[in-house]
Amino acid sequence: MEKTQNGETVKEEELKESCGGGGGDGSICGYDSLHCLLKDNLDPHIFQEVNRLLTGLNCGKSLQPIALPESATSLSLQHGFDLQAFCFNADKEILREPRVVRVGVIQNSISLPTTVHFSDQKKAIFNKLKPIIDAAGSSGVNILCLQEAWTMPFAFCTREKRWCEFAEPVNGESTIFLQSFALKYNMVIISPILERDINHGEVIWNTAVVIGNHGNIIGKHRKNHIPRVGDFNESTYYMEGNTGHPVFETAFGKIAINICYGRHHPLNWLAFGLNGAEIVFNPSATVGELSEPMWPIEARNAAIANNYFVASINRVGTETFPNPFTSGDGKPAHADFGHFYGSSHISAPDASCTPSLSRNRDGLLITDMDLNLCRQVKDKWGFRMTSRYDLYAETLTHYVKPDFEPQVISDPLLHKKSL
Numbered sequence: 001m002e003k004t005q006n007g008e009t010v011k012e013e014e015l016k017e018s019c020g021g022g023g024g025d026g027s028i029c030g031y032d033s034l035h036c037l038l039k040d041n042l043d044p045h046i047f048q049e050v051n052r053l054l055t056g057l058n059c060g061k062s063l064q065p066i067a068l069p070e071s072a073t074s075l076s077l078q079h080g081f082d083l084q085a086f087c088f089n090a091d092k093e094i095l096r097e098p099r100v101v102r103v104g105v106i107q108n109s110i111s112l113p114t115t116v117h118f119s120d121q122k123k124a125i126f127n128k129l130k131p132i133i134d135a136a137g138s139s140g141v142n143i144l145c146l147q148e149a150w151t152m153p154f155a156f157c158t159r160e161k162r163w164c165e166f167a168e169p170v171n172g173e174s175t176i177f178l179q180s181f182a183l184k185y186n187m188v189i190i191s192p193i194l195e196r197d198i199n200h201g202e203v204i205w206n207t208a209v210v211i212g213n214h215g216n217i218i219g220k221h222r223k224n225h226i227p228r229v230g231d232f233n234e235s236t237y238y239m240e241g242n243t244g245h246p247v248f249e250t251a252f253g254k255i256a257i258n259i260c261y262g263r264h265h266p267l268n269w270l271a272f273g274l275n276g277a278e279i280v281f282n283p284s285a286t287v288g289e290l291s292e293p294m295w296p297i298e299a300r301n302a303a304i305a306n307n308y309f310v311a312s313i314n315r316v317g318t319e320t321f322p323n324p325f326t327s328g329d330g331k332p333a334h335a336d337f338g339h340f341y342g343s344s345h346i347s348a349p350d351a352s353c354t355p356s357l358s359r360n361r362d363g364l365l366i367t368d369m370d371l372n373l374c375r376q377v378k379d380k381w382g383f384r385m386t387s388r389y390d391l392y393a394e395t396l397t398h399y400v401k402p403d404f405e406p407q408v409i410s411d412p413l414l415h416k417k418s419l
């Protein structure tokens with residue numbers, strides 16, 4: 001039997017080949033994303049309704065795409081990266097002007113096999129990113145964020161210490177590389193790297209460096225929560241961060257970075273919100289088998305609960321390592337981490353969200369966001385006002401004490417034998 005796929009007729013067997021998440025090419029049944037799959041296969045009026053439920057409405061409408069300059073679209077065609085752009089509006093206010101900021105996020109696969117010389121691997125990633133950053137810059141992006149540990153393969157599954165050689169100081173090679181783009185395009189750039197802290201015994205951290213639009217280093221944030229799940233053996237390499245929950249006040253708004261696994265921790269999201277973040281970036285590296293059903297939910301929920309925008313970024317592709325490793329689950333040793341499913345997207349405080357970038361291709365997602373929306377949603381829903389922080393402060397104060405006992409009221413009849 002034959003079916004339609006991306007507008008073309010294909011055999012049903014071929015379609016099945018690329019389904020099931022783990023399907024050969026990493027696509028979703030041959031489609032870049034769930035959004036593309038639904039759009040191509042549903043009647044337009046049914047798709048409109050499904051889309052309303054899946055991605056919400058912003059100021060009463062589905063998100064509108066933005067037209068980008070030809071310089072950006074031609075770079076995406078020439079280099080084969082997904083390029084999408086949308087606009088989040090806010091209501092017009094009487095006293096405040098709109099505060100529209102253009103935000104970009106980049107997802108990418110590594111560029112060379114993990115067996116080649118480390119400096120060649122790093123250089124190849126730099127070269128791959130150049131045209132994507134140029135597309136962002138020439139589109140007028142104000143704040144750009146790259147994916148977690150973007151300079152390297154996500155080698156932490158191996159537990160081999162040699163990958164520590166990818167670590168660099170905050171003012172190292174990758175920062176110098178990005179500073180020139182920040183200056184050229186008047187753009188704030190968030191650069192998540194494996195950091196080596198030279199002044200403190202050469203300790204390694206998982207860090208996001210915030211580069212200002214003048215090419216200056218504004219500061220850094222270190223990943224607060226380190227995964228101990230599946231093949232994410234990151235605690236072998238670095239410790240929980242010691243930078244708290246900083247919000248960086250930039251020329252384009254107040255931003256924060258919640259690095260990858262931190263997205264599973266609602267208090268982590270809350271703390272960035274309490275410090276006044278308007279946009280929280282979540283640079284990540286995660287694989288389909290582990291987290292894909294959680295991916296569209298957690299970021300969106302954080303945006304809603306904390307009245308800020310969330311930009312979620314995940315790398316793409318399957319990375320294979322020289323030596324097989326085990327997952328400690330009794331299954332055979334293997335040499336790849338599984339498929340990093342991309343699907344970067346942006347969520348707004350009003351529960352609307354963009355479609356995702358591709359599941360298997362590099363991509364640049366650009367959104368205009370009117371930051372006035374954050375306060376408008378606060379005023380409408382009153383989450384901050386009704387939050388009862390004093391109540392929870394008390395609960396947590398008790399909980400962290402060694403003599404804490406859970407507040408449980410048992411039914412006195414629970415253990416009585418029935419007559």
Ligand SMILES: NC(=O)NCCC(=O)O
Pocket residue numbers: 148226227232259260261262284285286287290291
């Ligand atoms: N990089 C990272 O923290 N990954 C953990 C896996 C997950 O949170 O999905």
